Amino acid sequence: MNRFKTSKFKNSTPKIPKKDGWIGNIRAGAMNSLGNHIKSSCRLVAFNTEQSGGGLLGLSSLDAGDDGKWTVSQFPCHSNLVTDFDFSPFDDNVLATCSADETVSLGLFYQDSNTLSPGQGRLETVLFHPSSSGLLAVGSASTAQVWDTGRDLALAALEPHADQLYSFTWKQDGSVLATTCKDKKLRIFDPRAQLSPVQSAVSFQTNKESHILWVKDSDHILTTGFNQVREREVRLWDSRKLGSSLGSVSLGTSSAQGRIHVLTELLIFVSFLVCPSVSHCLTESSTRGIAMVPKLALDVASCEVLRVLQLTDKYIVPVSYHVPRKVGQDFHEDLYPDTVGQTAATTAEEWWKGENRQVQLDCGASHLLLGLKLPSLEVQVGCSTSSSPLTSPSSSAAPSRSPSSTSGLSSGFLPSPSQSTRAIQSMLGPSSKFRHVQGSILHRDTHITNLRGLNLTTPGESDGFCANRQRVAVPLAIAGGQIAVFELSRPGKLPDTALPTIQNTVSVADLAWDPFDPHRLAVAGDDAKIRVWQVPDGGLTDTRGRTTKNEIYSISFHPLASGLLATSSYDMSVRLWNLSSGQEVKVLKGHQDQIFGMAWSPDGQLLATVCKDGKVRIYDPRRSDEPTKEGPGPEGPRGARVVWVCGGQYLLVSGFDSRSERQLYLYSTQTLSSGPIATTPADVSPSTLIPFYDPDTSLLFLTGKGDTRVYIFEILPDSPYFLECSSFSSSEPHKGFSFLPKTECDVRDVEIARALKLTKNSIEPVAFRVPRVKKEFFQDDIFPDTAVCWESTLTGSAWLSGSNGQHRKMSLRPKDMAPVSEAPKDVPVRKYLPSSVYLDEKTDEQKKEELLSAMVAKLGNREDPLPQESFQGVDDEEWDD
Numbered sequence: 001m002n003r004f005k006t007s008k009f010k011n012s013t014p015k016i017p018k019k020d021g022w023i024g025n026i027r028a029g030a031m032n033s034l035g036n037h038i039k040s041s042c043r044l045v046a047f048n049t050e051q052s053g054g055g056l057l058g059l060s061s062l063d064a065g066d067d068g069k070w071t072v073s074q075f076p077c078h079s080n081l082v083t084d085f086d087f088s089p090f091d092d093n094v095l096a097t098c099s100a101d102e103t104v105s106l107g108l109f110y111q112d113s114n115t116l117s118p119g120q121g122r123l124e125t126v127l128f129h130p131s132s133s134g135l136l137a138v139g140s141a142s143t144a145q146v147w148d149t150g151r152d153l154a155l156a157a158l159e160p161h162a163d164q165l166y167s168f169t170w171k172q173d174g175s176v177l178a179t180t181c182k183d184k185k186l187r188i189f190d191p192r193a194q195l196s197p198v199q200s201a202v203s204f205q206t207n208k209e210s211h212i213l214w215v216k217d218s219d220h221i222l223t224t225g226f227n228q229v230r231e232r233e234v235r236l237w238d239s240r241k242l243g244s245s246l247g248s249v250s251l252g253t254s255s256a257q258g259r260i261h262v263l264t265e266l267l268i269f270v271s272f273l274v275c276p277s278v279s280h281c282l283t284e285s286s287t288r289g290i291a292m293v294p295k296l297a298l299d300v301a302s303c304e305v306l307r308v309l310q311l312t313d314k315y316i317v318p319v320s321y322h323v324p325r326k327v328g329q330d331f332h333e334d335l336y337p338d339t340v341g342q343t344a345a346t347t348a349e350e351w352w353k354g355e356n357r358q359v360q361l362d363c364g365a366s367h368l369l370l371g372l373k374l375p376s377l378e379v380q381v382g383c384s385t386s387s388s389p390l391t392s393p394s395s396s397a398a399p400s401r402s403p404s405s406t407s408g409l410s411s412g413f414l415p416s417p418s419q420s421t422r423a424i425q426s427m428l429g430p431s432s433k434f435r436h437v438q439g440s441i442l443h444r445d446t447h448i449t450n451l452r453g454l455n456l457t458t459p460g461e462s463d464g465f466c467a468n469r470q471r472v473a474v475p476l477a478i479a480g481g482q483i484a485v486f487e488l489s490r491p492g493k494l495p496d497t498a499l500p501t502i503q504n505t506v507s508v509a510d511l512a513w514d515p516f517d518p519h520r521l522a523v524a525g526d527d528a529k530i531r532v533w534q535v536p537d538g539g540l541t542d543t544r545g546r547t548t549k550n551e552i553y554s555i556s557f558h559p560l561a562s563g564l565l566a567t568s569s570y571d572m573s574v575r576l577w578n579l580s581s582g583q584e585v586k587v588l589k590g591h592q593d594q595i596f597g598m599a600w601s602p603d604g605q606l607l608a609t610v611c612k613d614g615k616v617r618i619y620d621p622r623r624s625d626e627p628t629k630e631g632p633g634p635e636g637p638r639g640a641r642v643v644w645v646c647g648g649q650y651l652l653v654s655g656f657d658s659r660s661e662r663q664l665y666l667y668s669t670q671t672l673s674s675g676p677i678a679t680t681p682a683d684v685s686p687s688t689l690i691p692f693y694d695p696d697t698s699l700l701f702l703t704g705k706g707d708t709r710v711y712i713f714e715i716l717p718d719s720p721y722f723l724e725c726s727s728f729s730s731s732e733p734h735k736g737f738s739f740l741p742k743t744e745c746d747v748r749d750v751e752i753a754r755a756l757k758l759t760k761n762s763i764e765p766v767a768f769r770v771p772r773v774k775k776e777f778f779q780d781d782i783f784p785d786t787a788v789c790w791e792s793t794l795t796g797s798a799w800l801s802g803s804n805g806q807h808r809k810m811s812l813r814p815k816d817m818a819p820v821s822e823a824p825k826d827v828p829v830r831k832y833l834p835s836s837v838y839l840d841e842k843t844d845e846q847k848k849e850e851l852l853s854a855m856v857a858k859l860g861n862r863e864d865p866l867p868q869e870s871f872q873g874v875d876d877e878e879w880d881d
Contacts, residue, residue, distance in 0.1 A: 015321075019315075021318070023045070027313075033083035035048070035083050035084030036289045038309060041062075042297040043297075077097045078099035079099075080101035082098070083123060090133055090344045098124070098138060122141065126139070130174050132347060132348050135147070135148060135174075144168055145158070146158075155191070161183060165180075166179075169221070180223060185200050186202075190440060192351075192354065200731050209225070214239075219240050221236070222235070223237065227248075231250045286312060291311070292307070293309065304321065304322050434725050435723070439726075439766055440767055441766055442767055445491065448486050448762060449493045451474070459509055462554065464758065469741055469790070470489070471485055472485070473502075481506045485502065502521070506525040507526045510554040512555045519534055521533045521535060528570065530555070558600055559789065560604040561604060561792060561793075561799035562794075564579070564799060566607060573591070574595065578797065589626060590627045593612035595610075596640040596642075602644055609642065617629065617630050629672040631672035634653060634663065636655075638688070646715060647695070651669060653665040654691050662683055662689050664722065665679050677721070687704030692739045694742075697782060698714055699715075701768075705735055708730050735760065738758075747783055750782075754767050777820035778814065785812075788810050791807070
């Protein structure tokens with residue numbers, strides 16, 4: 001059986017007009033630049049010309065005149081070679097050009113041009129932003145800049161590449177920019193968050209010219225280049241994890257550059273599935289460049305699905321691809337999905353402030369129908385903006401046409417998109433509604449930078465740093481166990497001079513903020529002492545010295561009771577401390593080796609630990625100093641962590657298996673002695689995965705110190721237990737993560753979690769968002785009432801006496817937002833099958849009977865009076881004589 005699916009475009013045939021249908025009077029020649037040499041809008045074609053040393057561009061209309069001839073004119077742009085150019089996606093008459101004369105020219109053909117001077121030497125590439133008006137990426141020898149052309153302002157200059165920058169491409173929503181370089185690397189930048197790449201990978205093993213394209217409506221990237229045997233090659237990448245390409249296709253050996261000209265509706269690579277591309281087309285002339293005509297300019301009446309313009313030395317040859325279909329008055333909607341419109345979604349200023357909106361799709365009726373009619377009995381009003389094949393009616397499974405089948409066809413309409421989705425999900429298994437969660441670093445204006453002297457030697461049992469809603473504490477590699485405290489309300493570049501710090505006199509082993517007092521910091525030193533510090537309002541203004549001391553080594557505050565602290569010590573004990581009295585109140589025993597991690601249950605009644613002796617234990621500290629439950633934990637001495645999940649009914653442990661691979665283990669607290677009920681592998685890395693659990697969404701975030709990736713899982717109380725979501729990756733290793741309370745999230749932007757990422761020289765906020773369409777509504781299905789975790793419910797003494805508490809809950813819904821559960825429901829519109837399909841179900845007798853019934857219904861009852869019988873007559877005197 002053929003393992004490849006068949007493309008509906010596989011039989012598309014190229015049509016090349018006769019030579020008198022080519023655009024002549026072209027002097028293209030060989031241009032020494034990285035640009036594509038020819039570009040097309042819906043109205044115009046621009047191309048490089050040798051005239052005036054290449055400082056001119058040739059221009060022609062896309063369509064011939066009434067006499068079948070094209071008029072070619074010259075457009076003066078620069079004093080030196082035009083290296084690249086691009087039409088605005090929002091105005092067919094606006095063209096941006098860059099040149100070896102180190103300038104960018106931007107303007108209308110019937111007006112004077114505006115000139116930008118990036119000041120980076122010879123410019124090589126230029127590209128308009130796909131969703132924001134007036135936003136332009138400009139590439140020079142080794143770097144790229146992002147310009148707001150309306151204000152003549154350079155918004156960002158990306159970190160220089162190690163060698164010649166070859167090409168770049170915007171993701172369709174305009175959030176990130178991907179580049180290829182002579183140093184063989186593929187990089188992804190988020191210009192609004194940081195100047196260095198957020199991800200990178202080796203694209204090809206050779207340093208020959210390579211090009212890049214972001215696949216429309218997806219997270220995938222296509223690159224073209226040369227492999228080690230000098231064959232041109234196309235590779236597919238998943239932008240969410242660039243470790244290696246998903247697949248590749250060889251295009252044969254050639255000295256020409258392997259540039260990408262791909263209409264993604266026709267050529268789609270998905271994992272290991274490759275849909276055959278359209279038929280090849282070769283002409284005898286040497287190709288100087290290829291341009292794809294925009295979708296809105298195609299002749300849909302003849303089933304034209306693709307048109308390319310081949311630039312040769314003397315001609316531009318239009319090559320059209322047509323799918324063999326019966327042409328006439330029917331519009332083939334399966335060949336022409338809604339396409340991107342020409343109205344910008346945001347301004348450059350809105351984009352720079354963090355807006356990410358895609359250009360709205362235009363219905364086929366507005367640009368492509370051209371008077372053709374849809375092949376259905378009932379047409380849905382409006383157009384779909386969904387890019388998911390699971391919600392598109394055209395992707396529904398073909399209905400059975402067996403006479404015995406009555407599903408959907410007997411009533412004459414197709415199954416709803418939700419029915420199709422459920423059918424596919426039933427085959428693939430459950431998926432998380434958070435599976436497309438997106439992590440992104442916030443704008444540089446929110447970063448704390450110029451951080452120096454970071455302590456990278458905190459024990460594996462420590463998170464490395466800690467944060468609350470107001471401030472962050474970071475250990476420094478300075479004698480005396482010094483800790484810097486920064487106010488989150490005052491981001492920016494730190495001074496080069498010495499900072500006021502907390503001095504502990506010994507190296508820091510662990511540190512934690514009191515959850516009920518944002519000014520109180522507990523610090524464990526390697527001298528088995530704990531120091532409790534009070535940070536004043538506004539942060540540190542001077543260096544502070546000693547304070548209260550008690551024996552301790554790693555720290556965990558009680559989640560409900562104020563002033564109650566649990567510590568684990570090198571003597572293999574867990575101790576409880578009442579900070580109000582400064583006294584040790586409980587000692588928990590039973591561990592046979594070093595304690596890797598401990599965690600309070602959500603209700604604060606139990607304490608779980610994971611130990612180097614290979615055991616997971618649960619304690620009820622007020623009843624016994626011995627564990628009440630015990631079970632087998634991760635193997636090996638490499639570290640582990642534990643956290644309570646699913647309302648305190650389960651324990652999640654991160655550790656290592658016998659082969660030193662990082663693993664996740666899920667335990668039921670009721671059957672702890674039986675071992676984990678589910679496990680899932682993570683990857684191979686020496687650092688312990690540190691878990692952060694959000695009880696509101698049941699999402700688990702995991703990362704290790706020195707990692708570049710944050711894994712995200714939704715944890716379920718039933719099989720399959722682990723639902724993997726999109727992960728967040730950064731280009732350089734981070735030194736730690738600390739998650740902030742839920743109230744710090746921007747719920748208007750569907751932000752479900754916010755964290756601080758510690759790097760070697762900065763602290764950067766990271767937002768995790770769920771993509772939703774109706775952002776004007778509060779997404780109450782993923783924002784339940786959250787616990788007010790920063791308020792204590794009882795004192796430590798009251799808890800020790802047997803009292804229990806419970807956090808009150810608060811709504812995150814802004815007062816001016818209505819919940820999405822109360823949003824007006826979209827009225828489903830039945831989409832009918834063609835009458836031929838409906839009639840194929842019926843027998844001949846049924847067809848005759850239905851036809852007769854329809855005729856009778858049209859004629860009505862013969863005994864009814866005729867309409868004219870109800871008319872009133874006129875009097876005789878009203879007649880003309």
